[in-house]
Amino acid sequence: MNKSKEKQFYKERYAQQDHSIATKDRVVAWPRMGNIDLSMGALVSSLGAKIVMPPQNTNRALEIGVKNSIEGICLPYKLNLANYIMALENGANTLMMFQAPGSCRFGNYTKMAQKTLKKLGYKFDMCVFDMYQSKMKQTLEAFWHVTRCWNPYRYYKGFSTGFNKAFAIDKAEKLMFYTRPRELNKGDAERCYKKWYEIIRETTSVRECKKLKQRVIEDFAKIPIDKDKIVPTVYLLGEFFVLLDPYTNQEIEKTLGELGIEVQRQIFFSDWLEHVLQPSIFYKKESHRQRCVRFAKDYMKRAIGGECLETVGDTVFAAKNGIDGIIHIMPFSCMPEIVAQNILPKVSRQENIPILELVLDEQTGKAGNITRIEAFADLIKRRKIKNIKENEEENAIKK
Amino acid sequence: MTLDNRKIKKIGIPRAISYYTNYPFYYGFFNALGVEVVLSDKTTAEIIKNGNKYVASETCLPIKVFVGHVVNLLEKGITDIFIPSIQSTGYKINNCSKIRGLPEIIRNVIDKPFNMIEPTFDKTEKLGFKQFWVESAKSLGITDKKLIKQAIESGWECYDNFRMMTESGINYTTALNNALNGICEKKNIELVKPISVVIMAHGYNLFDERISLNLIKKLEKMDIKVYTSLNIQREDAINALNELDETQYWANELDLTATAAHYLIKNKIDGIIALSAFGCGPDSLMVDEIEHHAKDFGVPLLHLNTDEHTGEAGFITRLEAFADMLLRKKRQKLKNIEPEKDDLSQTEKQKILLSVK
Numbered sequence: 001m002n003k004s005k006e007k008q009f010y011k012e013r014y015a016q017q018d019h020s021i022a023t024k025d026r027v028v029a030w031p032r033m034g035n036i037d038l039s040m041g042a043l044v045s046s047l048g049a050k051i052v053m054p055p056q057n058t059n060r061a062l063e064i065g066v067k068n069s070i071e072g073i074c075l076p077y078k079l080n081l082a083n084y085i086m087a088l089e090n091g092a093n094t095l096m097m098f099q100a101p102g103s104c105r106f107g108n109y110t111k112m113a114q115k116t117l118k119k120l121g122y123k124f125d126m127c128v129f130d131m132y133q134s135k136m137k138q139t140l141e142a143f144w145h146v147t148r149c150w151n152p153y154r155y156y157k158g159f160s161t162g163f164n165k166a167f168a169i170d171k172a173e174k175l176m177f178y179t180r181p182r183e184l185n186k187g188d189a190e191r192c193y194k195k196w197y198e199i200i201r202e203t204t205s206v207r208e209c210k211k212l213k214q215r216v217i218e219d220f221a222k223i224p225i226d227k228d229k230i231v232p233t234v235y236l237l238g239e240f241f242v243l244l245d246p247y248t249n250q251e252i253e254k255t256l257g258e259l260g261i262e263v264q265r266q267i268f269f270s271d272w273l274e275h276v277l278q279p280s281i282f283y284k285k286e287s288h289r290q291r292c293v294r295f296a297k298d299y300m301k302r303a304i305g306g307e308c309l310e311t312v313g314d315t316v317f318a319a320k321n322g323i324d325g326i327i328h329i330m331p332f333s334c335m336p337e338i339v340a341q342n343i344l345p346k347v348s349r350q351e352n353i354p355i356l357e358l359v360l361d362e363q364t365g366k367a368g369n370i371t372r373i374e375a376f377a378d379l380i381k382r383r384k385i386k387n388i389k390e391n392e393e394e395n396a397i398k399k
Numbered sequence: 400m401t402l403d404n405r406k407i408k409k410i411g412i413p414r415a416i417s418y419y420t421n422y423p424f425y426y427g428f429f430n431a432l433g434v435e436v437v438l439s440d441k442t443t444a445e446i447i448k449n450g451n452k453y454v455a456s457e458t459c460l461p462i463k464v465f466v467g468h469v470v471n472l473l474e475k476g477i478t479d480i481f482i483p484s485i486q487s488t489g490y491k492i493n494n495c496s497k498i499r500g501l502p503e504i505i506r507n508v509i510d511k512p513f514n515m516i517e518p519t520f521d522k523t524e525k526l527g528f529k530q531f532w533v534e535s536a537k538s539l540g541i542t543d544k545k546l547i548k549q550a551i552e553s554g555w556e557c558y559d560n561f562r563m564m565t566e567s568g569i570n571y572t573t574a575l576n577n578a579l580n581g582i583c584e585k586k587n588i589e590l591v592k593p594i595s596v597v598i599m600a601h602g603y604n605l606f607d608e609r610i611s612l613n614l615i616k617k618l619e620k621m622d623i624k625v626y627t628s629l630n631i632q633r634e635d636a637i638n639a640l641n642e643l644d645e646t647q648y649w650a651n652e653l654d655l656t657a658t659a660a661h662y663l664i665k666n667k668i669d670g671i672i673a674l675s676a677f678g679c680g681p682d683s684l685m686v687d688e689i690e691h692h693a694k695d696f697g698v699p700l701l702h703l704n705t706d707e708h709t710g711e712a713g714f715i716t717r718l719e720a721f722a723d724m725l726l727r728k729k730r731q732k733l734k735n736i737e738p739e740k741d742d743l744s745q746t747e748k749q750k751i752l753l754s755v756k
């Protein structure tokens with residue numbers, strides 16, 4: 001194969017689109033991942049397609065996924081497959097999924113899911129947009145294929161509302177992480193977040209969506225908090241899906257928040273959206289990935305796929321910026337994160353930052369993890385207080 | 400410091416991962432550069448135990464073995480160790496993360512001071528084959544372009560000889576020894592055996608006698624003809640994959656899916672044996688893929704999982720059961736062809752089996 005032919009081959013590698021379903025009959029569904037359904041829903045419905053949302057990830061969903069997938073595959077795939085099956089049962093006929101070939105097993109998800117679903121006898125059209133080649137064009141093409149919408153205003157409306165919703169909900173989440181350990185009335189932050197989740201979901205007009213983020217900030221500012229409380233901060237790092245999906249990570253953020261620890265997550269859907277969808281010429285800031293490459297360079301010299309580099313880079317970044325601890329979560333047998341798991345002990349030793357490893361799979365009991373998290377919380381709290389005392393003593397001597 | 404002082408005279412290559420398929424090339428290349436190659440010892444329980452000490456428990460067996468071999472080299476007093484990072488062998492055809500990140504793992508888990516020669520081979524990022532070797536030679540203190548070119552050629556020669564011998568049916572160990580000694584011989588007589596299987600496995604699992612528990616020899620003892628990925632040409636493998644309407648996703652998919660696919664299509668085998676290390680990510684997908692096709696062809700598949708605790712007895716039982724099943728299946732098949740010759744003695748049946756082959 002010569003070079004141009006080869007490129008063409010790889011371009012068509014995943015583009016197997018089915019045109020047999022009429023546009024007006026299309027019912028669109030996509031797998032759950034964090035708050036992705038808010039933005040995707042806004043976009044797809046503004047382009048005029050019907051939507052079926054798969055139900056929330058629960059034990060039942062996991063059971064369906066485990067039953068229909070092979071033993072060795074990773075947890076996110078099992079849940080994705082369950083989402084597809086449940087959506088198809090509810091009347092969906094078009095499945096959307098993005099993928100990034102060449103990272104890890106993630107690039108094979110759609111291929112496998114397609115095979116499995118066909119074996120199960122479902123009829124559907126899988127629409128895949130590839131995140132690694134011409135991002136914006138691919139995405140637009142995929143939506144054009146599904147909706148056949150000509151109207152550019154609708155595209156504008158869809159992308160604008162979708163983006164603003166993603167930014168608003170992520171801001172709300174960040175503020176909730178900040179407020180929860182400091183709140184005076186227990187449960188305020190959680191209630192506020194849930195309220196805004198509903199509001200954000202229901203808002204449809206472009207102008208209202210643009211205001212959402214500001215309104216979220218103002219509303220969270222009203223919650224009474226204890227500003228002088230000593231709150232240790234923890235970075236939550238690890239695999240993308242597990243971080244964003246509250247069922248899989250067993251609501252670890254809530255557990256930590258209630259123990260009086262502020263959680264900071266480096267991976268947010270909106271950040272990723274901003275980076276992935278924007279053409280690289282317009283992206284002037286140092287992206288998250290570039291920052292990670294810079295900080296991880298003592299430990300890693302090359303990217304190895306997945307979020308391994310991000311995990312290591314963020315750990316070093318956290319240690320240099322006064323963060324008190326790292327919680328590293330990963331699904332069982334995740335290949336890139338196992339490499340990170342091997343690297344992190346050395347980072348922990350050299351940068352002097354405590355790290356807790358949590359491996360999640362379908363059998364993990366919650367109680368065992370909570371014990372470990374509580375012990376870790378105690379450790380970093382004591383460490384923080386000790387550090388503060390030492391600093392005070394030093395200052396006193398200086399005076 | 401002059402260039403000559405920096406020259407490294409001895410280089411250690413761990414007997415794991417890429418050693419098993421690429422060693423003839425490494426040997427030819429480094430010898431032509433005038434660098435002595437030192438290998439680590441063959442895999443033993445001790446080496447696996449040493450590797451286990453350093454890495455996280457979830458890491459797969461081949462990586463643990465690799466770390467054990469690096470430790471073994473360090474114990475031998477070798478300070479320059481060749482640990483390549485083979486990222487991708489084609490545009491977006493990547494290796495498993497753990498193989499891509501081998502130097503990263505070794506750098507961070509082993510505390511002893513040593514010099515790592517870590518060239519990168521990444522077709523996606525346009526870091527090609529030549530650059531890979533120029534980089535390795537540079538970290539050895541050699542920058543003479545002519546010499547490097549010659550070394551690459553002699554590496555190819557050694558490797559081509561090795562492949563030619565394995566493709567003609569010579570077994571792995573003999574072919575490797577011959578290639579290293581500069582001998583190239585061909586074996587054209589194919590032994591006919593009652594049943595034949597193809598093993599789909601990574602070279603580093605299959606040809607490591609400790610990890611695979613001598614799988615090939617065990618099968619040959621049971622009078623089974625064994626095909627491996629080294630028996631077919633690269634082009635054939637790619638064609639077979641295309642014929643099954645699959646696309647290559649993993650860099651080492653040719654060793655597994657494509658090999659099995661080739662023999663499936665050519666209808667040369669009675670069964671497939673998949674050997675994979677526990678927790679291997681790519682294997683879980685590739686075995687599933689071929690299982691799907693094997694069902695269509697009506698060929699049984701045995702999936703063997705190994706880890707550091709695998710007991711030999713359980714292994715043998717499963718192999719024997721599988722071999723028995725294959726033999727019975729074949730006999731049934733022959734019966735259907737010639738129903739009138741139903742009541743034959745064992746030896747006569749054997750003869751028929753052989754003649755049909």
